[in-house]
Structures are given as structure tokens and as C-alpha cells.
Amino acid sequence: MINDKNSRKIADIIQDFSRKHSLFMLAYGTGCGAIEIPPTTTSRYDAERFGIRGMATPRQADVLLITGYLATKTLKRVIRAYEQMQDPKYVIGFGSCTINGGMYWDSYNTVKILSDYIPVDVYINGCMPRPEAVITGFIELQNLIKEGKANGAEQYKENLEWYRENQRKVIKNWKMPDYNW
Amino acid sequence: MTDKILEKEQQLVQLLEQTFKNCTGKVVRERRVSVSVEKELIPSVLSYAKSQLGYIHLSHMSCVDWIEKNKFEIIYILWSPADKVQLFVKTMVNRENAEIDNIDMIWKQANTYEREIREMYGIQFNGLVGAQEFILEDWEDMPPMRRDFDTIEFVDDNFTFRKGREDAGNVREEIIKRSGEEIPDFAKKYSRD
Amino acid sequence: MLLAFVVGVFYGGFVRKITARVQNRVGPPVYQNFLDILKLYSKKTAINHGWMQHLGPAFAITASVTSLMFIPILNGTGWCVWFENLNFKGDLIFLLYMMVFGSLGMALGAGQTGNPNSAIGVSRGLSQMVGYEIPWVLAIVALMLQTKTTSLTGLVDFQVSNGTWMMFESPFAFIAAVLAMLGMFHYAPFDVPFAPSELSSGPASEFGGKYLALMMSSGSIFSFVKLVLIVDVFLGGAANLIMLVVKTFTLYMIPVLYGIVSPRYRTEQSIRYFWGWPTFFGIVGVIYAVFVR
Numbered sequence: 319m320i321n322d323k324n325s326r327k328i329a330d331i332i333q334d335f336s337r338k339h340s341l342f343m344l345a346y347g348t349g350c351g352a353i354e355i356p357p358t359t360t361s362r363y364d365a366e367r368f369g370i371r372g373m374a375t376p377r378q379a380d381v382l383l384i385t386g387y388l389a390t391k392t393l394k395r396v397i398r399a400y401e402q403m404q405d406p407k408y409v410i411g412f413g414s415c416t417i418n419g420g421m422y423w424d425s426y427n428t429v430k431i432l433s434d435y436i437p438v439d440v441y442i443n444g445c446m447p448r449p450e451a452v453i454t455g456f457i458e459l460q461n462l463i464k465e466g467k468a469n470g471a472e473q474y475k476e477n478l479e480w481y482r483e484n485q486r487k488v489i490k491n492w493k494m495p496d497y498n499w
Numbered sequence: 500m501t502d503k504i505l506e507k508e509q510q511l512v513q514l515l516e517q518t519f520k521n522c523t524g525k526v527v528r529e530r531r532v533s534v535s536v537e538k539e540l541i542p543s544v545l546s547y548a549k550s551q552l553g554y555i556h557l558s559h560m561s562c563v564d565w566i567e568k569n570k571f572e573i574i575y576i577l578w579s580p581a582d583k584v585q586l587f588v589k590t591m592v593n594r595e596n597a598e599i600d601n602i603d604m605i606w607k608q609a610n611t612y613e614r615e616i617r618e619m620y621g622i623q624f625n626g627l628v629g630a631q632e633f634i635l636e637d638w639e640d641m642p643p644m645r646r647d648f649d650t651i652e653f654v655d656d657n658f659t660f661r662k663g664r665e666d667a668g669n670v671r672e673e674i675i676k677r678s679g680e681e682i683p684d685f686a687k688k689y690s691r692d
Numbered sequence: 693m694l695l696a697f698v699v700g701v702f703y704g705g706f707v708r709k710i711t712a713r714v715q716n717r718v719g720p721p722v723y724q725n726f727l728d729i730l731k732l733y734s735k736k737t738a739i740n741h742g743w744m745q746h747l748g749p750a751f752a753i754t755a756s757v758t759s760l761m762f763i764p765i766l767n768g769t770g771w772c773v774w775f776e777n778l779n780f781k782g783d784l785i786f787l788l789y790m791m792v793f794g795s796l797g798m799a800l801g802a803g804q805t806g807n808p809n810s811a812i813g814v815s816r817g818l819s820q821m822v823g824y825e826i827p828w829v830l831a832i833v834a835l836m837l838q839t840k841t842t843s844l845t846g847l848v849d850f851q852v853s854n855g856t857w858m859m860f861e862s863p864f865a866f867i868a869a870v871l872a873m874l875g876m877f878h879y880a881p882f883d884v885p886f887a888p889s890e891l892s893s894g895p896a897s898e899f900g901g902k903y904l905a906l907m908m909s910s911g912s913i914f915s916f917v918k919l920v921l922i923v924d925v926f927l928g929g930a931a932n933l934i935m936l937v938v939k940t941f942t943l944y945m946i947p948v949l950y951g952i953v954s955p956r957y958r959t960e961q962s963i964r965y966f967w968g969w970p971t972f973f974g975i976v977g978v979i980y981a982v983f984v985r
Binding site for chain 3: 332333335336337339340360361362364366367368369378380404405406
Binding site for chain 1: 657
């Protein structure tokens with residue numbers, strides 16, 4: 319994928335069109351914001367008309383939704399799930415707990431800024447965001463894909479050392495497979 | 500008239516005070532009775548309440564940290580569906596080398612509550628069988644619910660906040676300023692300054 | 693083959709749109725499945741667990757394409773020369789075998805991954821297949837006994853020359869075949885192997901990217917193949933493309949509409965269903981074919 323806008327070939331444009339109109343999200347709720355995912359995908363605020371469906375495993379999914387706070391125990395498992403997804407992958411952070419700690423700013427067990435540990439493409443504001451806000455977030459992600467700017471996965475590969483250092487500072491018992499793709 | 504309604508509760512207090520020594524009881528309100536005993540008598544009081552008095556349900560076990568008196572207080576909350584009265588059984592435990600017998604054999608759900616208290620407060624239960632880690636993973640510091648564990652210091656050591664948002668300020672002070680009241684002393688310790 | 697792919701994938705999109713309308717919401721656009729397959733093909737990294745996992749989807753798509761080659765899609769003159777495909781005597785029995793081969797391929801590919809979810813999904817899927825194969829084979833056997841040929845073109849010619857559809861000639865076999873068809877499409881209520889909430893998608897749980905795209909394409913082609921087979925055998929083939937589309941679509945609506953409103957059967961419940969009424973109708977159809985005609 320090429321980053322600057324001047325040299326986007328036709329193949330990239332077609333690929334991006336297909337990627338942005340069929341986002342598969344991992345149907346897993348990490349925090350208390352997961353309660354906003356079912357209303358978004360059912361009949362009233364339909365998210366399937368944008369091509370968004372829920373898939374069951376990280377191997378089949380494109381988008382990882384981090385909905386709400388992340389305890390350090392969950393962070394280890396989320397990192398494993400993120401590394402099992404295939405390129406190109408995107409991460410959306412819901413709620414104010416991913417932005418600056420939110421309601422749990424003085425808790426000993428949650429992480430405060432999410433993009434120190436996992437590259438995040440889009441943040442959605444709110445505690446919890448309403449389904450209309452969630453769909454607006456997805457459309458924002460679609461616009462970023464169209465312009466070619468949604469490359470959190472490549473940032474992760476390039477700055478792997480920095481991310482790993484941050485992760486190890488918080489997760490003390492590190493027994494994880496190496497990231498080799 | 501109120502005496503007639505609180506008859507069950509007062510009978511309960513008298514019965515418990517007569518049966519066990521050094522036991523002081525109090526009727527808090529209708530349907531709630533609170534009893535304090537020593538920690539060695541806890542298993543006998545609880546099994547007596549369960550088998551003879553009909554308090555067959557352990558709703559919860561909880562713990563309070565009295566740092567001024569240098570003691571922990573463990574509270575057992577029992578419920579009797581026949582009389583519909585809630586019974587609080589309270590004990591005091593020393594803060595250094597805290598230990599007490601476990602009551603796993605009387606109610607099975609006490610296993611979970613005791614493991615949580617052991618992890619969060621550091622009280623040892625004699626004979627408790629269960630994995631050491633319960634909710635927190637790889638935790639090496641002091642048990643975090645004790646009052647001398649400084650959460651703000653811990654967060655400042657291990658996590659960072661986003662730059663450029665220091666002007667978000669202290670919400671509590673803002674509210675106080677707009678409503679014109681004073682912050683009490685015990686709440687001042689938890690401000691963001 | 694391109695026709696089968698395009699029509700099959702469009703049917704998938706139509707099914708999603710109809711499901712959405714039944715559930716009182718607007719669904720994705722009808723070309724959505726094309727976009728899904730295109731996106732899955734353009735994933736950049738491919739994660740696999742060994743050479744068998746490459747072979748699994750390859751088997752599946754081989755099975756569908758081979759079955760496609762043996763079915764006369766259109767009869768009559770004119771278009772015949774493009775769609776006549778390869779036929780020989782006894783190809784009906786060959787088709788019965790090929791359709792099983794596809795599931796075998798997916799089972800092998802899933803077994804290599806070592807994920808326990810895949811293993812459970814595969815075992816459930818294969819045991820369900822034991823269920824629906826029996827009424828299907830009985831229906832086909834009844835047909836073969838009645839018309840005394842075992843080739844598909846023979847069956848189609850029989851219908852064209854006699855002027856009636858097989859549906860009316862041997863109604864019991866038709867009922868058995870339609871009830872078995874509900875299970876063949878792996879659509880609710882018989883979708884225990886593939887359900888996302890049951891076992892995190894069963895056999896397909898370790899396939900991502902290109903393998904999943906192959907599975908989706910092969911699934912679409914395969915459903916088209918089965919539809920055309922039933923249309924040829926029971927509803928008299930189709931003389932031109934429009935009639936083909938109309939007939940297959942009407943036939944496809946039976947499992948789809950039944951499936952939208954049904955919950956899922958467990959494996960043993962579905963096997964018990966298939967060995968009940970559909971087998972009964974199949975046996976009655978065989979007896980009818982032997983003794984009455």
C-alpha cells in the first residue's frame with residue numbers, strides 16, 4: 319500500500335473500494351461498551367447496509383473493536399487476538415476510556431491511553447456512544463480507507479519495538495509468541 | 500406499637516446474647532439485626548444460625564479497613580427466608596498477621612468471597628483451598644484495597660496520560676465552585692492535583 | 693463456469709437482502725457478496741498451518757467445478773453448444789459422489805489446523821451429511837428406476853419427450869428430494885457446523901483471507917450446481933437463460949424462507965428429522981416407481 323496520494327494506482331483504488339464496503343468486525347466485546355454493538359447491528363440502526371457483519375474468529379475479521387476500558391489482564395489477550403488478524407487490519411476505540419482513561423482514570427488496573435499499546439485508527443467519543451455515533455465512526459473509517467490513510471497495521475510493524483516496550487511495562491508475565499508477519 | 504413489630508428481631512438478639520459469651524447485638528431497624536462476636540467463635544455462631552435459627556443463606560461476606568483502630572472488620576450477611584430477617588455477624592481481626600478460620604464447609608459460596616478478600620486485603624484464611632490469583636494477574640504490590648495503598652501514586656508511576664489535556668482540570672472543584680459549597684477534608688485527598 | 697459463479701454469488705446477495713427485508717430492515721446491496729470475496733482475495737498475508745490447509749479449499753472448489761461440468765445447464769438447441777458440458781452414461785451416480793467430495797475437502801483442510809473448534813464442527817457436519825444423503829439417494833434411485841436411464845441428459849430428454857415434468861410423474865421422490873435439499877444447502881435450521889455463535893464458525897475458523905474467499909466462492913458455485921441439478925431432474929430443465937433463473941430462484945426460496953424464521957437444530961435432532969418423513973417418502977417413491985409404473 320502506498321501512502322502518498324500522488325501515486326495511487328487503479329488496482330489500489332479497486333481494492334480500497336472493496337475493503338471499505340465490506341468490513342468484517344470481530345464480534346467480541348472487551349469492555350462495558352459492548353452493549354452498544356447489538357443495537358447497531360440489528361433492525362433499528364442497521365449496520366449491515368454498509369456491509370459490516372460480525373464474524374467469529376480473528377482470522378476472518380478486519381476490524382477489532384475495543385469497546386471501553388482495558389484491564390491489563392484483557393490487554394494481553396487482545397494483543398494476541400490483534401496479532402492473529404491478517405493484514406490489512408484496523409482498530410476502532412470506543413468510548414472515553416480509550417482516549418484518556420475516562421471514568422477509570424485513577425484505577426490501578428486499566429490502561430489509560432490505548433494507542434501506546436495497539437495502533438488505533440479511529441476513536442469514537444462518548445460513554446457509551448449511541449448507535450448513530452458508532453455508524454458515524456465506521457463511515458469515518460471508510461473515508462480514511464478511501465484516502466489510503468488507515469495504516470495502523472504498518473505502523474505496528476515498523477515500530478514494533480516501541481509498542482513491545484510499552485506492553486512489557488504493563489504486562490509482567492510475558493509468554494507470548496513472536497510476531498512474525 | 501413498634502415493639503410488637505420488632506419482636507422477632509429482639510428475640511433473636513436475646514437468644515444470641517445468651518448462647519454465646521462476649522456477644523453484643525443490636526436491632527438496626529425492622530428486618531435487620533447486627534451482632535458482634537470474637538473471631539474464634541465465628542464458626543460456631545454461623546453453624547448455630549444456619550442449623551437452629553433458620554438463617555440458611557449466606558448473601559455476602561465483606562471487609563472494612565479501620566486503619567485508625569488498626570483492625571480489619573469482617574462482616575457476614577445472612578438471610579432467613581422463613582422469618583425474612585437479615586443478620587449481620589461482625590468480627591474484628593488484627594491488622595498485622597491477619598488470620599481467621601474459613602467457613603468453607605458451612606456454605607460453599609464462601610470460597611469465592613474469601614478468595615476475593617484474601618487477594619484484595621491480604622487476610623489469611625486458615626485452611627482455604629483455592630488458587631492464589633483470583634482477579635488480578637501478576638500482582639506483586641500491596642493488596643490494593645487497603646487504605647494505605649496509594650492509587651494515584653501507583654497510576655502516576657506506571658501509566659501516562661495524554662498530553663494537552665491538563666486543562667480538563669478537576670471536575671469536583673468546578674462543581675463546588677459553581678454551587679458554592681466546601682470540599683470536606685477526607686475528599687481532598689482524591690483530587691487530581 | 694463464469695455464469696455459475698456470477699449467478700451463485702448474486703443469489704447469495706439476494707438472500708441477504710431478502711433476509712434483511714423479512715427482518716424489517718434494509719439490507720446490504722445485492723452485489724455485496726462480490727465485494728466480500730474481492731476483499732478477502734486482496735488480503736496481504738496468508739497464514740497457514742501446513743500444506744494440507746492449502747489442499748482443503750482446493751478440494752472443495754475442485755468438487756464444485758467438476759460437478760458443474762457434468763450438469764447440462766440448458767437443453768434445447770441454440771445455446772446448447774456452450775452449455776452442453778461433458779456427459780456420459782451413469783453420470784448421475786458420479787454426481788452423487790462428487791457432491792460428497794466437497795465436504796471431504798473442507799474436512800481435511802480443517803483437520804490440519806489443529807483447532808479443536810474445527811474438529812468438532814467437522815464431525816458435526818459429516819454426521820449431519822449422513823442424515824440428508826439417505827432421502828436424497830432414495831429419491832434419485834426412484835427416478836432412475838422409473839426412467840431406466842442413469843444419465844442426466846437421458847432424464848432431461850425423457851421429460852422433454854413426454855411433455856410432463858418429473859415432479860408430477862413421481863411426486864413422492866420430489867417431496868423427499870425437496871426435504872433433503874433443505875439440509876444440503878447448510879442453511880438454518882441445519883447450519884450447526886457453520887454457525888458463528890455455535891463454535892466460532894466450525895470448520896472455517898482458521899481460514900482467513902484467500903482460503904475463506906475460496907470457500908465462499910465454492911459455496912456459491914455449489915449451491916448453484918445443486919439448484920440446477922434439481923431443476924433438471926424434476927422440473928424439466930430450462931430452455932433458455934431466463935427460465936433457468938426463474939426456476940432456480942423459485943426453488944431456492946424454499947430453504948431460504950424456511951430458514952429465516954427457524955432456529956437451529958442440534959445434530960441428533962436433524963438426523964432424527966431426516967430419517968423420519970423424508971426417508972419414508974423416499975421409500976414410498978421407490979415402491980411407486982417399481983410397482984406402479
